[in-house]
Amino acid sequence: MTLVEAVDVTVSVAGRTLVRDAGLMIGAGEVLGIVGPNGAGKSTVLRALAGLIPIAEGQVRLAGRPLRDFSARSMARQLAFVPQDHTLTAEFTVLDLVLIGRYAHRRRWSRAHDDDERIARAALARVGVAHLADRLVPSLSGGERQLVHLARALAQDTPVVLLDEPTAALDLGHQLQVFALLRGLAADGRGIGVVLHDLNHAARFCDRLAVLAEGRVCAVGDPARILTADLLAQVYGIDALVRYDPAVDAPQITPLHLVPAPSGSSIPAPSRYKALSMHRSPTILATSLLGAAALLLTVTGCTGTASAQKASPASARSSATTSYPLTLNVPGQSQPLTLAKQPKRIAVLSPDASIAVDELVGTSRIVAATDAAKNTTLNPRAADFSAVPHTITDDTNPNPEQVLSWKPDLVVVTARHTGEQDASSQLSAAGAPVLSLTNNWGTVQDVTDNLTLLGTALNAQAEAASLVKQINDGVAAATAKTSRISSSPSVLVLSNQAPMPFINASDVITSELITDAGGTNAATAAGAHATMPVNPEQVVKASPDYIMLVDVLGKGQSSFQSILSNPAVANLPAVKDGHVKLFQAQDVYGVAGTEIVTGIQQIMSWIHPELN
Amino acid sequence: MTTLVRRARLGHPRVATMRPSAWVSLIVLGLVLIVVALVAICLGPVLIPFSDTCRIVLGFFGVHSGEASSSFALVVRDIRLPRVLLAVLAGGGLGVAGAVMQAFFRNPLADPGVTGVSSGAAVGAVAVLASGVDVLGPWTLPAAAFAGALLVMGLVQGIGLVARDRTPVTLLLVGVALNAFFGAAVGALVSNASDSQTVRGAVFWLQGDLNTASWAQVKLVLVPVLVCSTAALLVTRELNALLLGDEQAQSIGVNVSLLRGGLLILTAVLVGSIVSVTGVIGFVGLVVPHVVRLVLGADHRLLIPAAALLGASFLTAADTVARVVVEPVSWQTGVVTALAGSPVFLVLVLRSRRVGRAA
Numbered sequence: 001m002t003l004v005e006a007v008d009v010t011v012s013v014a015g016r017t018l019v020r021d022a023g024l025m026i027g028a029g030e031v032l033g034i035v036g037p038n039g040a041g042k043s044t045v046l047r048a049l050a051g052l053i054p055i056a057e058g059q060v061r062l063a064g065r066p067l068r069d070f071s072a073r074s075m076a077r078q079l080a081f082v083p084q085d086h087t088l089t090a091e092f093t094v095l096d097l098v099l100i101g102r103y104a105h106r107r108r109w110s111r112a113h114d115d116d117e118r119i120a121r122a123a124l125a126r127v128g129v130a131h132l133a134d135r136l137v138p139s140l141s142g143g144e145r146q147l148v149h150l151a152r153a154l155a156q157d158t159p160v161v162l163l164d165e166p167t168a169a170l171d172l173g174h175q176l177q178v179f180a181l182l183r184g185l186a187a188d189g190r191g192i193g194v195v196l197h198d199l200n201h202a203a204r205f206c207d208r209l210a211v212l213a214e215g216r217v218c219a220v221g222d223p224a225r226i227l228t229a230d231l232l233a234q235v236y237g238i239d240a241l242v243r244y245d246p247a248v249d250a251p252q253i254t255p256l257h258l259v260p261a262p263s264g265s266s267i268p269a270p271s272r273y274k275a276l277s278m279h280r281s282p283t284i285l286a287t288s289l290l291g292a293a294a295l296l297l298t299v300t301g302c303t304g305t306a307s308a309q310k311a312s313p314a315s316a317r318s319s320a321t322t323s324y325p326l327t328l329n330v331p332g333q334s335q336p337l338t339l340a341k342q343p344k345r346i347a348v349l350s351p352d353a354s355i356a357v358d359e360l361v362g363t364s365r366i367v368a369a370t371d372a373a374k375n376t377t378l379n380p381r382a383a384d385f386s387a388v389p390h391t392i393t394d395d396t397n398p399n400p401e402q403v404l405s406w407k408p409d410l411v412v413v414t415a416r417h418t419g420e421q422d423a424s425s426q427l428s429a430a431g432a433p434v435l436s437l438t439n440n441w442g443t444v445q446d447v448t449d450n451l452t453l454l455g456t457a458l459n460a461q462a463e464a465a466s467l468v469k470q471i472n473d474g475v476a477a478a479t480a481k482t483s484r485i486s487s488s489p490s491v492l493v494l495s496n497q498a499p500m501p502f503i504n505a506s507d508v509i510t511s512e513l514i515t516d517a518g519g520t521n522a523a524t525a526a527g528a529h530a531t532m533p534v535n536p537e538q539v540v541k542a543s544p545d546y547i548m549l550v551d552v553l554g555k556g557q558s559s560f561q562s563i564l565s566n567p568a569v570a571n572l573p574a575v576k577d578g579h580v581k582l583f584q585a586q587d588v589y590g591v592a593g594t595e596i597v598t599g600i601q602q603i604m605s606w607i608h609p610e611l612n
Numbered sequence: 613m614t615t616l617v618r619r620a621r622l623g624h625p626r627v628a629t630m631r632p633s634a635w636v637s638l639i640v641l642g643l644v645l646i647v648v649a650l651v652a653i654c655l656g657p658v659l660i661p662f663s664d665t666c667r668i669v670l671g672f673f674g675v676h677s678g679e680a681s682s683s684f685a686l687v688v689r690d691i692r693l694p695r696v697l698l699a700v701l702a703g704g705g706l707g708v709a710g711a712v713m714q715a716f717f718r719n720p721l722a723d724p725g726v727t728g729v730s731s732g733a734a735v736g737a738v739a740v741l742a743s744g745v746d747v748l749g750p751w752t753l754p755a756a757a758f759a760g761a762l763l764v765m766g767l768v769q770g771i772g773l774v775a776r777d778r779t780p781v782t783l784l785l786v787g788v789a790l791n792a793f794f795g796a797a798v799g800a801l802v803s804n805a806s807d808s809q810t811v812r813g814a815v816f817w818l819q820g821d822l823n824t825a826s827w828a829q830v831k832l833v834l835v836p837v838l839v840c841s842t843a844a845l846l847v848t849r850e851l852n853a854l855l856l857g858d859e860q861a862q863s864i865g866v867n868v869s870l871l872r873g874g875l876l877i878l879t880a881v882l883v884g885s886i887v888s889v890t891g892v893i894g895f896v897g898l899v900v901p902h903v904v905r906l907v908l909g910a911d912h913r914l915l916i917p918a919a920a921l922l923g924a925s926f927l928t929a930a931d932t933v934a935r936v937v938v939e940p941v942s943w944q945t946g947v948v949t950a951l952a953g954s955p956v957f958l959v960l961v962l963r964s965r966r967v968g969r970a971a
Contacts, residue, residue: 013776050859050863051862052859072862073865073866074865076863076866090910091905091909092855092909100852100853103849103850106849500824501824527657533823533944535657535691536690536691536823537687537691537692538657540657540686540687562826563824566691567686567689567690568689571683571686572683
């Protein structure tokens with residue numbers, strides 16, 4: 001009775017035909033050996049029979065029905081497959097591994113049945129490795145592992161068993177053990193298909209052989225009849241002695257020497273290699289494409305222009321004012337800054353510095369500014385910057401080469417982040433005059449110091465002095481008012497730095513604006529020592545009198561909803577009493593000029609309404 | 613399950629010795645999770661007496677009626693409980709996702725981070741953040757993260773199919789390449805965002821953080837994590853079979869392409885929904901299944917539930933450290949998982965190698 005058969009099967013992988021028009025059948029109670037040289041398609045035929053690779057033409061029939069009529073599960077009850085190498089390296093016990101073979105016989109919800117365990121143990125015993133049941137699979141030798149996988153296939157309890165070189169890893173004793181097992185399985189009435197390399201074993205233990213060469217079945221039948229010297233010369237290219245050996249009751253082959261390959265016949269091995277390399281190439285191609293694309297993306301983040309050149313030292317020609325050339329000592333900078341003439345092409349790499357320069361001398365001399373300086377939410381004078389020709393998109397990480405390409409005669413930067421510090425030292429090294437502000441505009445004193453320094457550098461001392469006076473007068477007026485009041489309400493500052501609200505610690509100028517307005521920054525009480533994403537519990541812990549929302553993104557109060565709507569926060573007196581107010585970032589956050597006074601006044605009229 | 617891990621008989625070398633039984637392990641891990649979660653609920657910037665915390669928690673679960681309006685009750689119920697639950701769900705989900713992906717890639721090094729699935733989710737999320745697109749309201753970000761995660765898993769599978777090479781190493785390398793690609797894409801999106809404030813927010817978000825935990829977020833991840841974890845528990849035998857290789861799994865009766873497709877969606881939903889809420893929290897998906905495997909073995913029937921429980925405990929503990937212990941220095945949850953996870957991981961791996969050699 002035919003259990004499984006291949007009818008004119010053709011298998012192609014990546015456009016290459018590995019097996020052509022193969023016809024084979026395995027009957028009940030027989031062992032069919034599949035033999036042939038390397039690359040003849042033996043394993044491919046076996047996999048086609050097992051339904052593991054798609055078939056281009058022809059058909060495989062299992063128990064008289066086409067394979068596509070079977071589900072994976074119903075097929076696994078008909079046919080078991082043992083591959084040549086076993087990838088399992090996980091720490092399973094041998095018994096658990098064999099139990100995996102019972103998969104198709106168990107329903108999803110059933111426990112590991114006693115029956116299953118009995119069958120698994122019987123399978124191990126039949127293969128002769130019952131003693132290994134509790135061992136861990138990775139601790140087995142290669143031979144033991146092969147036997148355990150055989151036991152797993154046996155536990156599957158199928159009419160058809162297909163094996164790919166089951167004796168490849170085994171010593172002679174184990175080899176005989178496996179063949180005895182295969183004969184025993186055939187005696188049960190099962191059909192066995194086995195790929196073998198050793199022709200002598202194949203001739204001795206198989207009922208029939210199928211000889212493959214270059215993807216075609218070139219002979220099928222009784223080993224004694226088909227294993228001839230002619231066939232071996234044709235298929236393997238060897239001159240061999242074939243004789244009947246009564247000790248094993250089978251033909252035995254002694255290879256003598258190679259015969260010259262007949263002309264016109266392609267050699268299978270190289271074509272196999274070619275097929276391999278072809279089917280691998282798309283992965284390699286895809287991977288390298290991805291690598292290239294990833295590289296490209298990284299590079300576009302910092303597009304450089306090749307035309308950059310060193311900023312040339314200014315000519316000795318004296319300018320209109322007498323204060324140049326100017327040597328300026330910049331706090332935190334080891335070398336004094338020398339300006340040959342009044343700067344007319346200023347690149348301002350930081351938004352706060354942009355605001356200050358604009359207040360001092362306007363924007364007509366600015367050649368480049370940050371996008372934040374052009375953002376109306378952050379800068380009340382953003383309109384002034386619309387005519388500035390160049391934009392720095394990433395103000396935490398300015399690109400020195402790009403800056404040089406604009407040929408600035410002064411670069412102003414707040415060296416707050418590493419990226420700005422690096423850019424500043426690279427620009428200095430390249431010969432560009434860099435005014436690097438090392439204080440971070442975090443206090444009113446910082447702001448007035450910076451304005452004075454910039455005023456000197458830009459020949460705008462008078463403007464600087466006037467601005468500093470305005471600021472100091474404004475602060476003094478505010479503190480004069482608040483000094484008469486004993487109360488100092490606590491104010492918690494939250495800002496919407498997407499996507500989560502941040503708590504603003506005392507390291508930003510907003511904190512001093514609150515102090516000058518007669519309040520206290522509640523960040524310290526909340527346990528926040530740096531500006532960072534806020535945990536709602538910090539707000540509860542601080543329990544501030546007022547909650548100040550700074551709208552950095554211009555998205556309004558709704559962007560703070562996630563924290564304000566938290567019931568624990570909503571229950572705070574400040575929220576219940578409506579002491580929550582949204583402030584524009586341009587008034588209270590990152591301010592670097594006279595907005596300081598506006599900011600203080602806004603906060604004061606909010607937290608000290610009695611002074612209005 | 614009782615026959616799952618057998619105690620070894622004496623005298624057999626290299627057997628599964630000293631492995632605790634499955635139920636005992638799961639009960640111990642469950643108790644650990646309960647203790648960790650309770651400690652996490654008790655700790656926070658606001659000092660709340662332990663007895664009050666217990667009363668409030670019990671009240672929340674309807675056992676004891678505590679004073680509902682007190683501010684302590686609000687802190688515990690509306691800040692700590694959702695945060696701890698979010699950590700439990702995200703940690704458990706990441707543990708399951710890691711275990712499933714390691715079977716999917718048949719490689720113990722696979723996890724949502726290494727294979728680019730987290731990066732894919734991050735690209736989706738950051739694209740939404742940077743562009744300000746708001747199509748589905750609160751679901752915009754999760755949907756984009758899910759789409760990104762699914763895209764990466766689909767690409768891995770697709771490239772494997774086209775190349776006709778689905779060996780574990782190839783799949784993992786494809787994942788690594790995609791991770792590099794999408795990591796760069798996130799970088800490009802962040803550095804080209806229209807304003808630098810968005811950039812700073814996105815950077816914080818990318819490191820993983822549970823500060824914004826709320827009941828709404830708990831609800832958002834609850835269903836995906838529970839459904840996907842249950843689904844993973846239902847296919848543990850198929851995951852075991854997958855360890856044998858696709859061919860072997862197919863030949864013992866597993867519908868491998870259906871399984872792989874299902875796992876693809878499962879991991880994408882898990883990682884996408886978690887990343888959209890917590891940002892990219894690394895290391896949980898890698899370390900947790902690995903530690904479980906070292907102690908309890910590779911059987912997914914035990915590995916999946918154990919990884920869920922241990923992942924939940926690990927992330928909850930890491931988040932508690934992030935918000936309490938290291939004050940005044942502030943660390944983010946994702947930073948703590950990596951800082952704590954890597955040395956533990958190293959010690960365990962090296963110790964297991966030594967034991968392996970000695971045996």
